[in-house]
Amino acid sequence: MRFSLEATMEFSKPIDFLKLDFPKLIARINSELFRKGVPQEQEGSRIVHWNIIGTKLILTIEGSTYLRPHDALLRLRKFLAQKFGREYNIGVRSIFVKNYEIRFKPKRMPKEKVEVKVPWVKEIVQKDKELLVKLQDLDSTALEDRYVERILKRIEEKINQKLYGGKAEHWELIWKSRKRKVVWDKDPTPEMERRGWIKRFNVGVWLHMPITTKIMRTFQKIAEREILRPLKFEEVMLPKTVPLEVWLQTGHVPGSSNSFFYVCRPEKWDPEFWEDFADWVKVTRKIPYDLLTEKLAEPNAGICFAQCPPLYWYFKKKLIPEKELPLKFWDASGVSYRWEGGGLHGIERDCEFHRIEIVWIGTKEQVIDIKEKLLERFKRIFDKILELEWRMARVTPWYMAQAGQLGLEEEKEIGTIDFEAWLPWRGPREKSEWLEFQNLTVAGTKFSDAWNFKTEKGKEIWTGCSGIGLERWLAVFLAQKGLEPKKWPKKFVKILGKLPKEIKLI
Incomplete structure (x- = not known):
């Protein structure tokens, strides 16, 4: 699997003053922080592009399954929050992934288009015996709660279901x-x-x-x-x-x-809240279902x-x-x-x-x-x-x-x-x-x-x-x-x- 992530990390104060020293810090992050837990002969994740604009650090991270870029981003947030907090009294306010592309070969290639209908999935494209999954607008909750892994798992499930299509269960x-x-x-x-x-x-x-x-x-x-x-x-x-x-x-x-x-359950118990419903039923001897729906909780x-x-x-x-x-x-x-x-x-x-x-x-x-x-x-x-x-x-x-x-x-x-x-x-x-x-x-x-x-x-x-x-x-x-x-x-x-x-x- 190959990953490419575009993200923004926002800080509590501007960090423009760090621009000159940032290349050294990025090199250290790539060679040390992003290598932890990755087998020596394998690739992890790397920051391949960065920019600082005021309070924002804009990043492009590429990686593999040994350290997926969204996990690398979470690791980076913790590292910079500790380092910048200790040295400059600057905290990390938020992280946000604008675009995230994932390429992989599923266990079974789908015979037709696969869709996962959640707002974080922009598109799923089949190309050259691979799937290209384009994700968008992932906040820290989506990353921490493992939405990315669950989306990938759901894709595999849907591929199986489509292949399963007319076949009998075991x-x-x-x-x-x-x-x-x-x-x-x-x-x-x-x-x-x-x-x-x-x-x-x-x-x-x-x-x-x-x-x-x-x-x-x-x-x-x-x-x-x-x-x-x-x-x-x-x-x-x-x-x-x-x-x-x-x-x-x-x-x-x-x-x-x-x-x-x-x-x-009823949205409210208050009889006055239900008075128009009662009036309608008394007059028409019918159930106003549209009005009833408005009075029910989710x-x-x-x-x-x-x-x-x-x-x-x-x-x-x-x-x-x-x-x-x-x-x-x-x-x-x-x-x-x-x-x-x-x-x-x-x-x-x-x-x-x-x-x-x-x-x-x-x-x-x-x-x-x-x-x-x-x-x-x-x-x-x-x-x-x-x-x-x-x-x-x-x-x-x-x-x-x-x-x-x-x-x-x-x-x-x-x-x-x-x-x-x-x-x-x-x-x-x-x-x-x-x-x-x-x-x-x-x-x-x-x-x-x-x-x-x-x-x-x-x-x-x-x-x-x-x-x-x-x-x-x-x-x-x-x-x-x-x-x-x-x-x-x-x-x-x-x-x-x-x-x-x-x-x-x-």
């Missing part, structure tokens, strides 16, 4: 159940609507009446009986509105930003997208005694929301859904051991109680897929296993798309690193999670077993008991 079959006799081959959603079991309330939101409610509560009872109690998971109640800063730490922002339901949170992030936040910067490990939790205290865009159909893909989130925290060995125990428990439920036709596949973890990465984690124990089931109404099992109705992820140290928690002895902590989507279980079960209880597995019916009566409306 998918590797690791286990498959036996084939089951087809009991029913109809889509259960319209039939449940016709019978009054469910009713579409909003886009991707269903109202569940007593029958489907009892079925899903039975699924939860089975999960508690077969998994949560035997493996000694403890119930918690996690918040269902999550600050965006929490999702930033876990990687859901920006990866899933297009799928959140955002939360805005969104700073979202409704629960994935239940586990607040739990990881709980451990932020804490040390956990090893004798307390493993920690095992579950939460089913509220709904989750995801905007699915054009992917909505029936109950198999919702915006609002009910889920049991299972989270475990411990040493690497403990987390892997719990994963294996969970897999066996899930197998028992799906094979022996629900009698499903299903399979397990090792897939690209969500946090890699969202970054445009196609493969798997290097460490084989880390990653996601999808549980998929055949929906007969979609077509033959060999050709149709199976529904992912459950997954299990071992995230390694991803979340403990993000929130900086370790054991009391400083050892790394691993985490795992698995979400039981009750609507997905319902969609799979009814798609394979139909809507007639007499055709359902006997073990499930025994746990279920008698179904409520259908509600007949005229």
Whole structure:
């Protein structure tokens, strides 16, 4: 990589009187200050042009990856602030990079134009099997907070995403159940609507009446009986509105930003502030959405997208005694929301859904051991109680897929296993798309690193999670077993008991 930076450093007083001695100082800076930490045979950074105008030092710095010019500039600011402060009582007020050009060969060349839509990126040009990245208007905050590195990383991600374009994520079959006799081959959603079991309330939101409610509560009872109690998971109640800063730490922002339901509080509580809104509604019997928008604060949170992030936040910067490990939790205290865009159909893909989130925290060995125990428990439920036709596949973890990465984690124990089931109404099992109705992820140290928690002895902590989507279980079960209880597995019916009566409306 090659770098060329044009910057201005402004001082608290004019420094014109230093012009005569400055060439010697620049030579010392290039030969000493900018050589620290750079291998002897490699190039670091060099000031190739400078000028002094009043309180401003104007610089052009060129360099390589061994000492990038923006890091050299930060190093120079500290050096001159100490030197000029001590010798002339002059301080550094600010640094500002007007233009910054970076040339490099990415791991994969893009097939089309790459854009990073932030104000510091002026242009990205593909030329002679290289990318020329032109940056602009970088202040000290942008340099100190590593915007340059993140822009370069984002470029690589976007290149991967464009190459990823139409390709499937990594998918590797690791286990498959036996084939089951087809009991029913109809889509259960319209039939449940016709019978009054469910009713579409909003886009991707269903109202569940007593029958489907009892079925899903039975699924939860089975999960508690077969998994949560035997493996000694403890119930918690996690918040269902999550600050965006929490999702930033876990990687859901920006990866899933297009799928959140955002939360805005009122700009003011004062009833007088809302009086014109109330008057409008009283007179028109309509919602003035433009006026409402003016009265809401900017969104700073979202409704629960994935239940586990607040739990990881709980451990932020804490040390956990090893004798307390493993920690095992579950939460089913509220709904989750995801905007699915054009992917909505029936109950198999919702915006609002009910889920049991299972989270475990411990040493690497403990987390892997719990994963294996969970897999066996899930197998028992799906094979022996629900009698499903299903399979397990090792897939690209969500946090890699969202970054445009196609493969798997290097460490084989880390990653996601999808549980998929055949929906007969979609077509033959060999050709149709199976529904992912459950997954299990071992995230390694991803979340403990993000929130900086370790054991009391400083050892790394691993985490795992698995979400039981009750609507997905319902969609799979009814798609394979139909809507007639007499055709359902006997073990499930025994746990279920008698179904409520259908509600007949005229």
